[in-house]
Amino acid sequence: MMKKLKTLTTSTAIALASVGGTAFAQEAQATPVVSDTAVNEPALVTKSQVKPLEKSEVPAPSTVKPALDAQKAVVKDAEAKIDTAKADVKAKEATVASTEKEVATATQAVKDAEAIASQVTPAKVAEVKDAQTKNLEAQTANQEATEATNAQIKTETAVLAEKQSDVATAKENLEQAEKDVQTAEQTVANAESALDGTGLANAEKDLKEAQKGVKDAETTVSDAQTAFKNATKADADRDQAIKSAETDVNTKNDAVKLAKEKLATANQHAESVDAKLQTAQDELTKAQDALKNVDVVNIQNPTFHISDSLRDKIGAKSNDITYKDAYELWGANDNETTRRVMRGMAVQMSSASTIKISEADKNRPVDLNNLTDDQLVEISQFYAKMLTQLNHNFGYNENKKAYVSSETLERSKREAKQYEKRALDPRTAGHIPGGIENLMPMGNGSDEQTMYGLKQAVIRAFELSSYEDEPSKWEHLSSNLFNKAYKPVALTIANINGEYWMLTTFSGSQEDPIEDKTDIATLEKAVATAESNLEKAKTASENAKNALTTASTDYASALSLKTEAEKVLADAMATPLQAQVAENNLRLANIALENAKKREATASEAVANFSASLADKKTALEKAQDELKSAKTVKTIASQALENTSAKLEDQETKLDSLNKQVTKLLAEKDALVKEAKELAEQLQAYLDAPVALANAQDTQAKAEAKLETAKAELTTAQSTLEDLLSAYRTEYAKLVDLQTDYDELVDLAEKAQENVVATLPDGTVIAIPKGAPTAEVLPEVNVDELQKALATGKEVTLDAQGKVVVKEKRETYSAPAVKLVENEKVTYSRVERAKTLPNTGENSSVAMLVFGAILGTFGLVTVRRKN
Structure with a gap:
């Protein structure tokens, strides 16, 4: 391929050719080219290196055009793919994004289940057991x-029946005594009226009432007989109900005892298993603590x-981008927008990472001034872990x-000593020559007095x-990748x-790694084993x-059933005894009938007394008065007896x-205990369900994560x-760029050939010399001593057309031509990357071309280009 034409500074080239001075290598490549020549190595140039020119024919642009068109088609096809x-x-x-949402939802469900399961602590289980x-x-x-209480109620219920009978008897006795007093009073009145011959009608009325009283008493006796019969049956039913309820209570009580024994056994077993669970938990905690210390x-x-x-x-390919995407987009098109995206994604990376x-x-x-090799290896391996995951991302x-390798560590230590020896701020002085490292400021080291701070x-x-x-x-990111x-x-x-400055030094070759003594894999395996044991213990x-x-x-x-049976028993026992009272009522009714008959007889005697002699009437009066007195005495006794009973x-x-209230209280207490027992059982069931729910949530999470993977x-x-297609595209695109460059330069040379002579140097370099330009057979004379002194100042030195030395304050440097980048392609500006490969200072023939071109430039502008 061909490069763009370059214009050389004439006086500089002449100076080099004249005195054999030093030519410094200028960086003019996007990526340095590997060379065996060290950076800053001088290239000596002498006049003897200049060789004659050879006129050559320039290829026509049409010779490259077909290949250029064909390559454009190849690139277009690659772009479509x-x-x-x-x-x-x-x-x-998009699929990954949606699946990540599923994982997020499943993860949240696991967290919720874990929150519930976390409440199931041994202490709370112990509380439930203690409550049980x-x-x-x-x-x-x-x-x-x-x-x-039930036994006492049985006794006191029988006593109550006796007391009720006693009261009924006392009442009946008092009632009969009152009637006897009334009868005696009426008899006395009748006897008195018989003496004066009056009151017969009243006596006959009393007789009728007495006769009616007999009939009423007979009816009462009949009713009392029926009541006694019914009461006897009711008491028999009551006894049967009590016996049935007692049998049921005893049966339910046996069931409660059996359930109680099973509960006690289950509690003992649970406590034994909980002890094993606690042991497994302790082992896991111990393993996790060991892992925490890394x-x-x-x-x-x-x-x-x-x-x-x-x-x-x-130019992003998706609305969801990663840091890598942002980096590649910035590399393809460096502007404020892509830099802003890089800054934003950097914040995302930092905040999301742990x-x-x-x-x-x-x-x-x-001691930052005396860090041991072990300490340096430790922080280096810590940094290597971060680099590993960054590269994986x-x-x-x-x-x-x-x-981390020993060789790289030693090289890094040497570089650190060189920086300390140079004693210049890297922010202004830059890197040391040949340094292959990232350099980051740390400050005065006040916050790094412990390994944690370091x-x-x-x-x-x-x-x-x-x-x-x-x-x-x-x-520096480029160096990290x-x-x-x-x-x-x-x-x-x-x-x-x-x-203090932190040096991150990289090596350009493979070296033996230093073993990472922190065996995280073993610690994680121990945790996994402990977790497995814990899971088994949890299952048990x-x-x-x-x-x-x-x-x-x-x-x-069982408790609930027994309580219900006890309620039935309590209801049965609460039913009063009736037969004893009914029997006593029948006895009293018979006595009342006899007394009614006696009153009837007395009333009959009173009526008959009206026809008796005076002496008999007086005798009857006295008898009636005695009976009245006696009846009143009986009434008083009966009244007192009723009060007592x-x-x-x-x-x-x-x-x-x-006692009945006590039974009610006991039954209410039973209800509360039954309710509590049920709640405790439900609470244990809830404790059981929580791990199951957690397991289900974890299973769902695992499936979602597998789907995401x-x-x-x-x-x-x-x-x-x-990436493969992009790589192929970059290759084809580079070919297109080369062909397009060759074509453009051929067009340029074709245009220059109109007014210039085109020639080829021995190293293949093509130059264009203006037609009619004069030729200098003898180069200007130069004061070598003066030139060497000027060069020693480190400033830019040039020679004018007459050979005079000119010292300038600033040097003009050659800048690399702009090169169009394809997607995912980046220019390496890093000092570290440049130091990995050394620039080619050129061969002697190339230098000769520069010098010869400069000489020709004395008489006019000369443009040169080099073929690869």
Whole structure:
């Protein structure tokens, strides 16, 4: 291929040709070319190197045009394939994005389930078990109190029946005594009226009432007989109901005892399993603690959604871009918009990533001026982990890791010493010659007195060189990205005039890695084993909890059934005894009938007394008065007896009512205990369901993550295909650029051939000399001593046409021509990358061309170009 034509400074070339001075290599390539000639090595030029010109014919542009047109067609076809591949990548990215949302949803579900499961602590389970134990104890106490109360109710119910009969008897006695008093009073009145011959009508009326009283008493006796019969049957039914209820209660009580025993067994088993679970948990905690004492590096690769307008403006292939996308877009088109996108994505990368330093490092002091090799290796390996994940995020070397080597570490230490010896601020003095490193300021080192603080500085250096590198046009990021193969890396600290700098040194060759003594894989395996053991213990614990829950539920159910049976028994026992009272009422009804008959007889005697003699009437009056007196005495006694029996009945009723209230209280307590037992069983069931729900959520998450991995793999394949097509496109596009350049230069030479003589130098360089230009057989004389002194000043030195030395304050430097970049192509500006390959200073024949062209330039403008 051909390069663009260049114009040389005549006087400089003449000076070189005249005195054999030093020619300094000028950088004029986008990417340095490997050469065995060291940077700044002098190229000596003498007059003897100038050779005669050979006139040559310039090829016509038409000789290149067919190949140029054909190459344009090839590039156009490659662009079409790239568009198709881009569409496929975009579709795959959409699938990945939607799957990532599924993973996010599943992950949130796991977090929610974990939040619930986290409440199931051993302490809370112990609380439930303790509550169940207390519930059992309360049930036992309640059962004993219920049985004692029921037994007392049986006794007191019988006593109540006696007291009720006593009161009924006393009432009947008092009623009969009152009637006897009334009868005696009426008899006395009748006897008195019989003496004076009046009151017969009243006596006959009393007789009728007495006769009616007999009939009423007979009816009462009949009713009392029926009531006694019914009461006897009711008491028999009551006894049967009580017996049935007692049998049912005893059966239910046996079931409660059995359920209680099962619950106790389940509790013991659960406690045993919980002990094993705690042991497994302790082992996991121990393994996790060991893992916590190592550094954790997790460089994420987030995507950022951009608007359609921004996407079109920066030429992105998707609305969701990564840091890599932003970097490539910026490399393809460096402007404020792409730089802004780079800044934004850098913030995304930093905020999404997690880099954790071991807490133990806070207690490890370091001396920045005397760091040991072990300490340097440790921070270097820490940095290498970050580089590894960063490169993986960019799709580079996915199966390889960055590493630290002894050779690179020693080289980094030497470079640090060179910076310290030079004692110049790198911000103004730049890198040392030949340095292959990133250089980041740390300040005065006041925050890096521990390994923890030093590693924080390492993180900061990584962020500065990977994310916040816009001032250097992300040259340091370019150094961090090994897009072909990983190379060794090492970190050292340089104290430059009291300010510390972190050097990240890279090697250009493969070297033996230093073993990373932090065996994270073994620690992770120990955690995995402990987690597996814990899962088994959890399974056993869940089974034990399930059995405990079942036992608790069975116990609560048995308790509930027994409580209902006890309620039935309480209702049966609360039914009063009726036969004893009914029997007493029948006896009293018969007595009342006899008394009614006696009153009837007395009333008959009173009527008959009206026809008796006066003496008999007087005798009857006296008898009636005695009977009245006796009846009143009986009434007084009966009244007192009723008062006494009523008081005893009231006491008995109060006692029995208290017992019945106690039963009601015990039943309410039973209901509360049953409710509590059920709640405890449900709580255990809830504890059991929480891990199951968590397992289901984790299973869903695992499936979503597997789906995401598949989608990412397909996206990676599509991206790889696109990269291959882009690589092929870049190759074909480069060919097109070369052909277009050759064509343009041939057109240019064809135009210049109209007024110039075209000749070819021995090294193949084509030059154009103005027609009619004079020739200088003898070069101007130069004062060599004066020239050497001027050159020693380090300033720009030129010679005029007469050979005089001219010293300038500033030198004009040659700038590389602008080269059009294809997509994903970037120009390497990094000092590190430039130092990896050394520029070609040129062969003697090339220098001769420069000198000869300069000589010809003495008589006119000379343009030259070189063929590759």
